[in-house]
Amino acid sequence: MLFQGALDLLFPKVCMSCEAQLHTGEELMCTRCRFDIPECNWTNPGDNLITDKLLGRVPLVYADALLYFEKRNKTQKLIHELKYKNQEHISKYLGLWHAEKLKRNAWTSTIDAIIPVPIHAKRKRDRGYNQVEGYTKALCQKLNCEYNDKLLYRKHYSRTQVFKNRLARTGVIEHNFILNPKAVKSNYKHLALADDLITTGATAEACFIQLSKLKHIKLSLLVMAVAA
Numbered sequence: 001m002l003f004q005g006a007l008d009l010l011f012p013k014v015c016m017s018c019e020a021q022l023h024t025g026e027e028l029m030c031t032r033c034r035f036d037i038p039e040c041n042w043t044n045p046g047d048n049l050i051t052d053k054l055l056g057r058v059p060l061v062y063a064d065a066l067l068y069f070e071k072r073n074k075t076q077k078l079i080h081e082l083k084y085k086n087q088e089h090i091s092k093y094l095g096l097w098h099a100e101k102l103k104r105n106a107w108t109s110t111i112d113a114i115i116p117v118p119i120h121a122k123r124k125r126d127r128g129y130n131q132v133e134g135y136t137k138a139l140c141q142k143l144n145c146e147y148n149d150k151l152l153y154r155k156h157y158s159r160t161q162v163f164k165n166r167l168a169r170t171g172v173i174e175h176n177f178i179l180n181p182k183a184v185k186s187n188y189k190h191l192a193l194a195d196d197l198i199t200t201g202a203t204a205e206a207c208f209i210q211l212s213k214l215k216h217i218k219l220s221l222l223v224m225a226v227a228a
């Protein structure tokens with residue numbers, strides 16, 4: 001403890017959102033930011049902003065988001081730190097927070113496994129981590145379900161394909177995923193996909209197009225944040 005105290009004096013921990021110095025017992029975000037950050041607090045997992053965004057596009061049954069994302073709000077700052085500033089621990093932090101809220105809902109008790117949206121191998125090499133992994137693992141641990149990162153893969157692109165995709169810019173071609181049927185277990189009846197941020201829903205849609213090839217499996221979506 002003494003050592004930790006000395007470390008804190010040398011390198012004071014600051015709030016990820018407002019950069020105020022953190023007090024004892026505060027982790028990652030100060031109490032004020034944690035209070036101010038816009039939480040979704042939805043009451044209907046079958047009818048909300050995300051199910052509306054994806055309505056008619058994929059066979060999504062339930063969805064939930066922890067936070068609202070807006071330009072220059074506290075959520076944007078957190079997601080930015082997570083994705084571009086090497087702050088991988090934000091992922092687990094948001095997963096534990098979201099799980100605490102989801103545990104109270106009956107629908108999450110039937111989830112058999114959660115699948116993190118895979119990122120390109122090159123991006124993972126550059127960033128050093130998949131920013132959704134910590135979040136997904138925390139959810140799995142707290143909701144007692146399996147972590148499955150073998151079910152979906154990103155398609156590997158050749159140079160020419162990447163070039164073509166840059167030209168295309170349609171969103172659909174850029175998000176190509178492959179389903180690995182060998183990673184499907186016979187007990188699966190309800191699977192959830194986990195992602196960091198839903199804006200248009202194009203990435204989630206591309207994943208669900210693959211997952212919906214599995215028959216008689218209910219599909220849900222859990223995300224750190226949704227664009228309001």
Ligand SMILES: [Zn+2]
Pocket residue numbers: 015016017018019020029030031032033034
């Ligand atoms: Zn703060």
